[in-house]
Amino acid sequence: xxxxxxxxxxxxxxxxxxxxxxxxxxxxxxxxxxxxxxxxxxxxxxxxxxxxxxxxxxxxxxxxxxxxxxxxxxxxxxxxxxxxxxxxxxxxxxxxxxxxxxxxxxxxxxxxxxxxxxxxxxxxxxxxxxxxxxxxxxxxxxxxxxxxxxxxxxxxxxxxxxxxxxxxxxxxxxxxxxxxxxxxxxxxxxxxxxxxxxxxxxxxxxxxxxxxxxxxxxxxxxxxxxxxxxxxxxxxxxxxxxxxxxxxxxxxxxxxxxxxxxxxxxxxxxxxxxxxxxxxxxxxxxxxxxxxxxxxxxxxxxxxxxxxxxxxxxxxxxxxxxxxxxxxxxxxxxxxxxxxxxxxxxxxxxxxxxxxxxxxxxxxxxxxxxxxxxxxxxxxxxxxxxxxxxxxxxxxxxxxxxxxxxxxxxxxxxxxxxxxxxxxxxxxxxxxxxxxxxxxxxxxxxxxxxxxx
Amino acid sequence: xxxxxxxxxxxxxxxxxxxxxxxxxxxxxxxxxxxxxxxxxxxxxxxxxxxxxxxxxxxxxxxxxxxxxxxxxxxxxxxxxxxxxxxxxxxxxxxxxxxxxxxxxxxxxxxxxxxxxxxxxxxxxxxxxxxxxxxxxxxxxxxxxxxxxxxxxxxxxxxxxxxxxxxxxxxxxxxxxxxxxxxxxxxxxxxxxxxxxxxxxxxxxxxxxxxxxxxxxxxxxxxxxxxxxxxxxxxxxxxxxxxxxxxxxxxxxxxxxxxxxxxxxxxxxxxxxxxxxxxxxxxxxxxxxxxxxxxxxxxxxxxxxxxxxxxxxxxxxxxxxxxxxxxxxxxxxxxxxxxxxxxxxxxxxxxxxxxxxxxxxxxxxxxxxxxxxxxxxxxxxxxxxxxxxxxxxxxxxxxxxxxxxxxxxxxxxxxxxxxxxxxxxxxxxxxxxxxxxxxxxxxxxxxxxxxxx
Numbered sequence: 001x002x003x004x005x006x007x008x009x010x011x012x013x014x015x016x017x018x019x020x021x022x023x024x025x026x027x028x029x030x031x032x033x034x035x036x037x038x039x040x041x042x043x044x045x046x047x048x049x050x051x052x053x054x055x056x057x058x059x060x061x062x063x064x065x066x067x068x069x070x071x072x073x074x075x076x077x078x079x080x081x082x083x084x085x086x087x088x089x090x091x092x093x094x095x096x097x098x099x100x101x102x103x104x105x106x107x108x109x110x111x112x113x114x115x116x117x118x119x120x121x122x123x124x125x126x127x128x129x130x131x132x133x134x135x136x137x138x139x140x141x142x143x144x145x146x147x148x149x150x151x152x153x154x155x156x157x158x159x160x161x162x163x164x165x166x167x168x169x170x171x172x173x174x175x176x177x178x179x180x181x182x183x184x185x186x187x188x189x190x191x192x193x194x195x196x197x198x199x200x201x202x203x204x205x206x207x208x209x210x211x212x213x214x215x216x217x218x219x220x221x222x223x224x225x226x227x228x229x230x231x232x233x234x235x236x237x238x239x240x241x242x243x244x245x246x247x248x249x250x251x252x253x254x255x256x257x258x259x260x261x262x263x264x265x266x267x268x269x270x271x272x273x274x275x276x277x278x279x280x281x282x283x284x285x286x287x288x289x290x291x292x293x294x295x296x297x298x299x300x301x302x303x304x305x306x307x308x309x310x311x312x313x314x315x316x317x318x319x320x321x322x323x324x325x326x327x328x329x330x331x332x333x334x335x336x337x338x339x340x341x342x343x344x345x346x347x348x349x350x351x352x353x354x355x356x357x358x359x360x361x362x363x364x365x366x367x368x369x370x371x372x373x374x375x376x377x378x379x380x381x382x383x384x385x386x387x388x389x390x391x392x393x394x395x396x397x398x399x400x401x402x403x404x405x406x407x408x409x410x411x412x413x414x415x416x417x418x419x420x421x422x423x424x425x426x427x428x429x430x431x432x433x434x435x436x437x438x439x440x441x442x443x444x445x446x447x448x449x450x451x452x453x
Numbered sequence: 454x455x456x457x458x459x460x461x462x463x464x465x466x467x468x469x470x471x472x473x474x475x476x477x478x479x480x481x482x483x484x485x486x487x488x489x490x491x492x493x494x495x496x497x498x499x500x501x502x503x504x505x506x507x508x509x510x511x512x513x514x515x516x517x518x519x520x521x522x523x524x525x526x527x528x529x530x531x532x533x534x535x536x537x538x539x540x541x542x543x544x545x546x547x548x549x550x551x552x553x554x555x556x557x558x559x560x561x562x563x564x565x566x567x568x569x570x571x572x573x574x575x576x577x578x579x580x581x582x583x584x585x586x587x588x589x590x591x592x593x594x595x596x597x598x599x600x601x602x603x604x605x606x607x608x609x610x611x612x613x614x615x616x617x618x619x620x621x622x623x624x625x626x627x628x629x630x631x632x633x634x635x636x637x638x639x640x641x642x643x644x645x646x647x648x649x650x651x652x653x654x655x656x657x658x659x660x661x662x663x664x665x666x667x668x669x670x671x672x673x674x675x676x677x678x679x680x681x682x683x684x685x686x687x688x689x690x691x692x693x694x695x696x697x698x699x700x701x702x703x704x705x706x707x708x709x710x711x712x713x714x715x716x717x718x719x720x721x722x723x724x725x726x727x728x729x730x731x732x733x734x735x736x737x738x739x740x741x742x743x744x745x746x747x748x749x750x751x752x753x754x755x756x757x758x759x760x761x762x763x764x765x766x767x768x769x770x771x772x773x774x775x776x777x778x779x780x781x782x783x784x785x786x787x788x789x790x791x792x793x794x795x796x797x798x799x800x801x802x803x804x805x806x807x808x809x810x811x812x813x814x815x816x817x818x819x820x821x822x823x824x825x826x827x828x829x830x831x832x833x834x835x836x837x838x839x840x841x842x843x844x845x846x847x848x849x850x851x852x853x854x855x856x857x858x859x860x861x862x863x864x865x866x867x868x869x870x871x872x873x874x875x876x877x878x879x880x881x882x883x884x885x886x887x888x889x890x891x892x893x894x895x896x897x898x899x900x901x902x903x904x905x906x
Contacts, residue, residue, distance in 0.1 A: 051558035105504035197871035221874035418650035421674035
């Protein structure tokens with residue numbers, strides 16, 4: 001109880017819920033602000049010692065083993081893997097070349113997850129140019145049939161990352177639409193805001209019954225080149241080689257660790273990130289940093305003293321390719337009580353806004369959290385929190401959630417590219433994240449039974 | 454004469470050398486400031502229609518054909534190719550992987566020009582780490598023999614690009630030093646100032662009698678990773694596959710065009726850039742932009758009226774791999790008189806300083822040029838001008854030169870990488886270059902016989 005009070009006091013909360021004696025040890029928030037930075041260390045070590053960890057592969061399994069060892073060595077309880085299987089897709093060779101009407105030029109391309117294969121000999125075809133996904137949707141089949149579709153809209157940076165959903169449709173559902181209209185392949189401008197020759201991969205999905213066509217993303221400078229050639233008004237030819245494979249169902253798993261609470265009857269706080277990454281980079285900002293942030297916050301709270309509620313850490317597997325880890329967690333634990341579920345999966349830049357989706361009885365709790373976060377430059381948003389992919393099923397089932405919204409201005413420069421490497425993590429900003437999470441889950445883990453389910 | 458005077462007047466020069474009637478047409482500098490921008494257009498079209506143009510390859514030949522057509526269509530006189538042959542090296546497969554002590558991780562690598570081959574099966578060896586080229590030089594052979602050398606020093610950005618010479622030694626002569634000490638291969642941190650997964654290639658040279666070893670550059674984030682692994686203090690293993698080839702002597706060539714002067718006895722002004730590029734990017738800033746800048750300036754002067762001296766434009770071939778075009782020009786024309794020789798080969802960012810190396814009689818000319826450039830934010834440097842690679846032999850033989858120094862702060866972010874693409878060219882800054890060149894060569898081409906040889 002002492003500790004709960006200490007955490008509350010030092011996070012800027014005036015009222016001490018269950019006041020006891022004065023407490024001399026450093027608070028969790030003090031440690032988060034000035035002590036060691038396990039968030040940065042986890043990010044550094046996971047990207048250095050494991051690197052890319054594609055869902056369902058040996059690399060993801062090595063990452064799970066690494067995760068279990070690291071979480072145990074940090075002193076967490078009940079550290080374990082929870083296994084499941086999921087369908088695995090792996091990248092093959094990938095090249096693209098504009099072959100006419102000008103001198104041939106190679107393009108930097110990456111296959112999208114679930115892309116079909118061109119076969120080892122590749123294919124060549126005319127480009128059917130569409131300025132946007134909507135233009136492709138509106139096009140008659142005849143404009144697409146037998147051609148290689150190109151979708152050109154360029155995502156713009158926004159602090160809340162809000163362009164991703166809109167522009168991302170070209171990737172999420174563009175290949176399916178192109179396949180249904182008879183395209184032989186699809187190439188999209190990367191869903192990204194940078195200007196480097198590093199394509200942005202990511203998953204795409206084909207409806208049941210639609211045969212996957214080869215689907216790739218080219219980098220923004222390559223898309224610019226394609227468009228400049230297109231503007232000459234002559235038929236544009238593209239040679240494409242993409243040889244990804246599907247390996248059927250393979251083992252994957254979640255890694256779970258806990259800070260046991262003092263009150264065995266209290267429902268737990270669950271905090272999530274994902275351990276898997278795309279294969280092109282080392283998954284530093286997506287999402288080693290998220291795992292670092294939530295785990296560092298839990299560690300600081302644990303070090304400052306036992307919270308009332310258990311804090312459960314979920315390093316989910318196989319998020320990138322279809323949230324299989326999040327679904328497996330829900331299948332195994334969805335019927336248990338959860339006080340609140342949160343996720344960190346938007347990089348490592350600073351938290352700038354907090355959004356809530358809490359039950360009515362938690363209005364005071366939300367006020368306390370918002371007030372405690374304000375000194376760190378974090379404002380209170382007006383929209384309901386969404387949670388995050390790996391806690392999505394929990395949130396949908398009614399579990400409360402809070403979003404500590406990270407600044408996404410440069411997130412989509414790096415997202416799903418070879419450039420997702422440790423050097424992109426700003427030590428000062430990741431530390432601010434840890435402080436914000438420590439403040440928030442400190443208050444959540446010591447909240448009253450009447451406030452959360 | 455009228456035109457010469459007009460140019461002089463509108464470039465800010467008070468005295469009109471050979472004053473005649475008033476002149477109503479727009480001046481060259483006015484056109485450079487506000488008219489069409491042939492510099493940007495040349496850069497755009499060369500990178501769009503040809504792309505990478507490695508010396509001695511079919512792509513460079515296509516670029517020469519393109520260049521001749523473009524220069525003729527712009528109205529230049531005496532447009533021609535001047536052929537020579539040069540030894541050609543071409544890139545093969547290239548992969549690198551850290552294989553221990555941690556989970557294997559692939560590195561983004563590019564072979565250096567003149568690199569040896571690992572053979573199709575690749576090689577694997579222990580890393581011999583050196584913080585700098587000097588440390589490698591000082592090391593006993595036993596520390597290197599049978600190992601894969603890694604040189605780690607990271608170039609820092611500078612406006613004058615001055616780090617390139619110092620840090621670049623790791624690339625220029627590091628492989629030769631490593632080979633002589635018995636290394637089986639060498640990998641260097643890219644000579645570049647960015648943090649993207651795009652390695653910086655560039656030429657290296659082995660002494661006669663030294664067998665080339667495989668030599669590659671890894672990107673800065675990959676070098677960071679290697680160093681973080683190295684810091685664990687365990688032996689570090691690297692698997693390397695580089696299969697470049699040498700093709701012996703192949704045809705290359707210079708492209709030359711002229712603005713004929715009115716005085717056939719006056720020595721010509723020669724302005725240079727290079728047409729070839731590295732193969733990874735499209736050679737936009739290195740050096741399509743340079744060709745664009747000098748050619749646009751000559752075009753504006755030609756359009757404003759005939760200068761007294763001939764302006765000779767040299768789009769040199771095969772600069773990147775050993776300045777073969779510059780040497781061939783000198784072999785063919787080195788004994789002719791040249792008033793002055795200049796080159797643009799440092800990107801497309803603004804000119805910020807002007808340096809001179811002129812004969813004593815040209816002190817007034819230098820003052821006039823410096824005064825005319827000042828309104829464009831260009832200061833006068835205190836060091837002698839160096840010229841540029843393709844006019845290097847001319848300058849060494851005594852031909853005067855002037856450097857319009859470009860801002861190199863971001864040049865080595867992009868230099869010799871896949872990222873050297875058209876989007877990196879800032880239209881406002883390339884236009885400022887054209888204005889500076891128009892001002893300068895306008896004054897040079899109308900200078901007196903007593904001022905230049």
